[in-house]
Amino acid sequence: MPQVLEFKLPDLGEGLTEAEIVRWLVEVGDVVAIDQPVVEVETAKAMVEVPCPYGGVVTARFGEEGTELPVGAPLLTVAVGSVEPSGSTAESGSGTGAAGAEPSGSGNVLVGYGTGAPPVRRKRVRPEGLSAPAAAPVAPATSAAPAAQAVPVASVAPVPAAVVASAVVPDGAQGPVAVVSPLVRKLARQHDLDLRQLSGSGPDGLILRADVESAIRSVTATPQEAAVTDQAPARPGGERVPLRGVRGAVADKLARSRREIPDATCWVDADATELMAARTAMNAAGGPGAGPKVSVLALLARICTAALARYPELNSTVDQDAREIVRLSGVHLGFAAQTERGLVVPVVRDAQARSTESIGAEITRLTEAARTGTLKPAELTGGTFTLNNYGVFGVDGSTPIINHPEAAMLGVGRIVPKPWVHEGELAVRRVVQLSLTFDHRVCDGGTAGGFLRYVADCVEQPTVLLRAL
Structure with a gap:
């Protein structure tokens, strides 16, 4: 029976906390070898190809091209074991095909950085109102094609609900806060904002950077500026180019x-x-x-x-x-x-x-x-x-x-x-x-x-x- 492993966006080094998906190099249902590049991402420093430390069959991808993901967010899931899609064969003698792949993986992600030790499982803490992620169905061992259909690609929400649930950690004695990005927490700390007082606009109430920036503007705005903002919330039109x-x-x-x-x-x-x-x-x-x-x-x-x-x-x-x-x-x-x-x-x-x-x-x-x-x-x-x-x-x-x-x-x-x-x-x-x-x-x-x-x-x-x- 194959084991489905989740590969998350690794720590890219240099203090980077997020990356944008530029181009997927694999499709759902593809067989990937250990350390094969699976996605091209752009960070604040450069464009890099991210290799997957597991060998097997891709059962799901998280995020469309152009989506920005924080470090630690899921990139894809791989069915590791004796799974092989019908009509395809793995290269013999390579030692990196789906068959016989070790669930532990290679440990390599980026040259000079790597994945380090496998993460220790911890009890997840969820605030009220956040639903637990549904378990993804696993494909039968005889064919990988049904797995590609049973496990959908997370293409709508930039951050899946599973990421929200796993990233919710206590932010103080008064309870947990739905925040994924370390950058969001840092921004809130710099401006003395209590994240527990904010309402997130992301999936399942996830607090996004835009929510924190909006709160900062409301705190620092003068009464006259606040009145103008309340009366005219619409932003000027024209083409908008993301600064990322x-x-x-x-x-x-x-x-x-x-x-x-x-x-x-x-x-x-x-x-x-x-x-x-x-x-x-x-x-x-x-x-x-x-x-x-x-x-x-x-x-x-x-x-x-x-x-x-x-x-x-x-x-x-x-x-x-x-x-x-x-x-x-x-x-x-x-x-x-x-x-x-x-x-x-x-x-x-x-x-x-x-x-x-x-x-x-x-x-x-x-x-x-x-x-x-x-x-x-x-x-x-x-x-x-x-x-x-x-x-x-x-x-x-x-x-x-x-x-x-x-x-x-x-x-x-x-x-x-x-x-x-x-x-x-x-x-x-x-x-x-x-x-x-x-x-x-x-x-x-x-x-x-x-x-x-x-x-x-x-x-x-x-x-x-x-x-x-």
Whole structure:
């Protein structure tokens, strides 16, 4: 007799508490092997494929594409044992088919994270009014096709009733609260809201993030605002684009940067003619089969690491709780990359220890991963300084927003021919505008200006960079 096991959305690491289902990779009734990817999800950090640690027949899926699920919510159920759908055969010799699969599974979910030990069964606590989940019927051992029909796909409610019942835990001495998402609890704690006083709008009274945010607005609104809200509850029309996934994470980080960081910007025009000539000479000297060409971005990244060695104040972060500036030893250089899913900032680890060629190769690899949506969460976090080449969009200048919690960002405009006084004569030179936005808490204008001037000097006279090599 097969055993039906429930596979839940695992802990994806990096403090992530929820993910959006982008694409299902299996259908109900499919045979899955141990550690076979079953769903593609998008978190606030990246797109990842989630492998199932069980081998067997998929009997149910929970959530349609586009649904956002919290960590711990069911993804699918798998009938483990001697179940095999009629008309299909498992690959022999693989050791990962449905037949003979171990109910314990592999324990692997995402590379670097995993499922850990099996969860210990605990007594569920339900508030009054929440019905117990109905037991899903199990398919006979002779065929998996009836199982696919008997166990329906949870496609209507974003969070099934079974999740509600299992996620209801005591939130105080006065009784349990119907909350699934840890983010909802955190939001309520931050605003001193008692979840027991809220009415949930989700399935079976589940308290959603929208319920908490509505309560926050009602508490903080002035009497005049509350009156207007009561009289005109309708929201303006037009197309609505959810701020979630990568785009939502970027929006939250940029808003936090504006709230917390007292930034300032300085800029300078630089003659990049010699830098472009040096790049041409470097690529020409390599010859056929010498490896990838050196990019302008790689040269600018190497200049940044040299400048940060001279001005380490800008490779730091502010610990607001301790009221301390933390100067960081390694330079983990982020660079802005535009993708179809929005702006992401991959990070080149230990850039201070890399050559220009090594930095360029890593930038190429990370850029390709960003465009295909295969960046790992660890490749999008931990940056200490960001290089933003907005010149690729055909603009000359910008005042970039600092990538929180970093202390500075260097912006680079397009390199274009312009009239320029060179050696006392008016000439057409290739000019670029450089801008530095910095956290005024970590340094004053003198330090920021010195950093930017050094970068400009390296751009105008690349031989200056030789001193740092």
